[in-house]
Amino acid sequence: xxFRAALDGIVAQPDGTLTPFDACSGxxxxxxxxxxxxPLAADEHDAYDALVRASFSEARIFSESFLPDARTRRYGVMxxxxxxVGTCSFRDASKNEQLADHLAEHLSVPPRRxxxxxxFAVAPDHRNGTASALLLFGCALSGHRSGVDALAGVIRSxxxxxxxxxxxxxxxxxxxxxxxxxxxxxxxxFYDTKEEESVMYLRERAARFFYSAHVMYQIxxxxxxxxxxx
Numbered sequence: 001x002x003f004r005a006a007l008d009g010i011v012a013q014p015d016g017t018l019t020p021f022d023a024c025s026g027x028x029x030x031x032x033x034x035x036x037x038x039p040l041a042a043d044e045h046d047a048y049d050a051l052v053r054a055s056f057s058e059a060r061i062f063s064e065s066f067l068p069d070a071r072t073r074r075y076g077v078m079x080x081x082x083x084x085v086g087t088c089s090f091r092d093a094s095k096n097e098q099l100a101d102h103l104a105e106h107l108s109v110p111p112r113r114x115x116x117x118x119x120f121a122v123a124p125d126h127r128n129g130t131a132s133a134l135l136l137f138g139c140a141l142s143g144h145r146s147g148v149d150a151l152a153g154v155i156r157s158x159x160x161x162x163x164x165x166x167x168x169x170x171x172x173x174x175x176x177x178x179x180x181x182x183x184x185x186x187x188x189x190f191y192d193t194k195e196e197e198s199v200m201y202l203r204e205r206a207a208r209f210f211y212s213a214h215v216m217y218q219i220x221x222x223x224x225x226x227x228x229x230x
Contacts, residue, residue: 002098004207011138012038021080032130032210034080037138047084048074055121056175061181064207066119074137077122077131085126086135089119090142093152095140103150103190106171110193111149118153136166137168137206143193151191156184165209167191167202 009019009035018036026033049067056066068074068089078084093099093116104110117139122132143151155163160170168189175185183205192198 001018004203004210007137007141007203007210010036010134011141012036014142025080026214028217028221030130030213032134032214034135035080035085035130035134037075037142040084044076044084045074048076048087049085051123052119052121053088055123064221066075068119069199069209072118074119075142077126077134077138078100079119079126082123082125085123086131087119087121088117088135090115090117090139090151092116099152099188102171102173102188103152104154106190107150107192108195109149113148113150115143115146115148115151116153117151120153120155130210133166133206133209133213136163136168137202140167140191140193140199142200143191144199149192149194151193152188153190155189156186158184160187160189163189164204167198 006019006024009024012018016039018038020096021034021036024033025031047070052067068091071091073090073092075088076084079085093114094112096114096116099116100111100114103114120135122135126132139151155168157171157175164170168191170187170189173188175187191202
């Protein structure tokens with residue numbers, strides 16, 4: 001099974017178009033085709049805010065300032081059965097000269113359009129798997145399709161290894177402490193969404209990850225069936 005074609009359809013185009021669930025859905029709980037990444041409508045904002053508040057409160061770093069304002073575009077990962085299971089937001093940071101100068105040291109061309117990514121949160125039952133990966137992939141592909149030069153955000157040092165598997169680039173600087181924990185280091189990371197090679201790498205990594213997750217789920221399900229039959 002090749003997930004590459006499906007990946008384009010499950011991440012919304014700039015006009016909001018994406019493949020409906022009834023036209024393309026998967027056959028396992030780990031199948032990425034059971035998810036969609038899209039902008040959220042106004043009547044979905046309360047659910048978005050609730051998931052962000054719960055996730056960051058669980059990590060003991062929540063602040064009301066984390067919630068989106070009028071300049072923020074809310075996005076979410078929707079599951080075919082469970083509804084909203086992941087959140088993130090985009091905010092135009094093109095006029096942030098400090099951020100632009102920092103990214104210019106790492107990109108081949110100084111960025112003109114930058115989106116800041118915030119509110120990366122996943123419901124407990126969907127963490128560390130397909131939903132988390134689709135959030136990363138959806139953010140990067142959405143930025144690329146919209147002509148953004150780079151996506152940037154602050155992440156915990158402990159999350160860096162997992163996120164770099166999808167092409168996220170952590171930048172070296174003096175550790176920050178902006179996510180509410182003075183004992184944990186935070187770092188600016190980015191996606192180079194303008195460079196075509198970077199986007200090709202992202203697509204390939206995503207296709208391999210989603211395919212692997214699907215196959216491993218099937219193997220575990222088969223093993224459970226054999227064990228129960230014996």
